[in-house]
Amino acid sequence: MPTEALELPVEGEDGHRWSLLARIPERPSHRLLWLPALGVAARHYLPFADALAQHGVAVFVHEWRGHGSSSVRASRHCDWGYRELLLHDLPASERAVAGQAPGVEPVIGGHSLGGQLACCRLALAPGARALWLVATGSPYWRAFPVRTRWWLPATYRFLPWLAKIRGALPGRTVGFGGNEARGLIQDWARSGLSGRYAAQGLEIDLDRALRSVTVPVQAIGFARDWLGPEPSLRFLLSKLGSTQVRIVRLDATALGVAADHFAWMRVPDAVACALTAAADPDGREASRIDPMPPPTQASHGA
DSSP, rough: OOOEEEEEEEETTTOOOEEEEEEEESSSSSSEEEETTTTOOOGGGGGHHHHTTTTTTEEEEOOOOTTOSOOOOOOOBOOOOHHIIOOOOOOOOHHHHHHHHHTTTEEEETTTTHHHHHHHHHHOOOOOOOEEEHHHOOOOGGGOOOHHHHHHHHHHHHHHHHHHHSSSEEHHTTSSEEEEHHHHHHHHHHHHHSSSSOOOTTOHHHHHHHHTOOOOOEEEEEEEEEESSSHHHHHHHSOOOOOOOOEEEEEEESSSSSSSSSSGGOOOOOHHHHHHOSSOOOOOOOOOOOOOOOHHHHHHHH
16 A cells, blocks of 8 residues: 655644654555654554554654654753643644645554543644554552562652752653653653543643543553553543453464563564454454553552
C-alpha cells in the first residue's frame, strides 16, 4: 500500500515547537495520534507507524516536550508537567492531524505513559472515536503484583526528590526515562502513590473526567512486561466508562521478540495486526472489564 512520509512542524500556544512524524496511506480508514512512552523520542515508533499504515491507518507520532524534535529541554529553569502536555501540546498536535486527514475516523492511543495521557486527553476533550493502548497501565503501586510492588512507594518518593534537587530527573543515569521535567515526575509519582490522576495547576478532576470516556478500547499487553502488568492495565481501564474493551496478551512466540515493555517496537507487525483486527486470533468477542475497587483514602498516603 503506497504510504506518504511527512514531518509536520507544530507550535503550541506557549511557543514550544516540535514535529509530528506521519505515515499516511493512500486511502486511510483511521487516523491515529500516537503518544510515546516516557523518555522515548517519536522516531523510535516509525517502524510501528509503517506497520499500521500497511493496514490502512494514518499514523501521526507526537513528540513529548524535552525529547527528539522538541525545542525545549528539561532543566532547573525549564519545567512542565501533565498540565502543559494535556492543555498546550496535545491540542496543537490534534489540530495538525485533523488538517492532514479530514473526515477520517479519529483514534488516540499510546504506549506506557503515552497510553495513560491518551486516556486523560480523551477525558478532557472528547473527539477520538476509539482508544488504542499498548503496554499501558496505571503506575499505582497497589495495582502491581506483590513480588514487584513492595519497592514502588519508595521509588515514587525518591525520583521527585532527585528531580527537585537536580532541577530535572537524570533518567539516563538512574535507568528510568530520559532527562525529565521535575513537574512531570511529580505528577507521575502522585498517581503512582494515590492511584488517582491529577496535574499541578489543573483544576479539573481528571479521575472523575475519565468516567466520561466511553469509546471502544483496544489494549495490547505483553506476557513478560513487569512495567505494565495486566493488573495495572485493568486498574487503568476500570477508571473509564467504556464497556467495549478488548484486551489481547501477546507472548514472545506471537511477537517474534521478547514479550517485554520495549522489544515490540523493533518488530511491531503483530501489535499492528492485533490493534486493527476486529476480534482476537480465536475470534472471541470483545471482553468486559471487571473494575477493581477505587483506592481507599487510607491507601493514598502509602
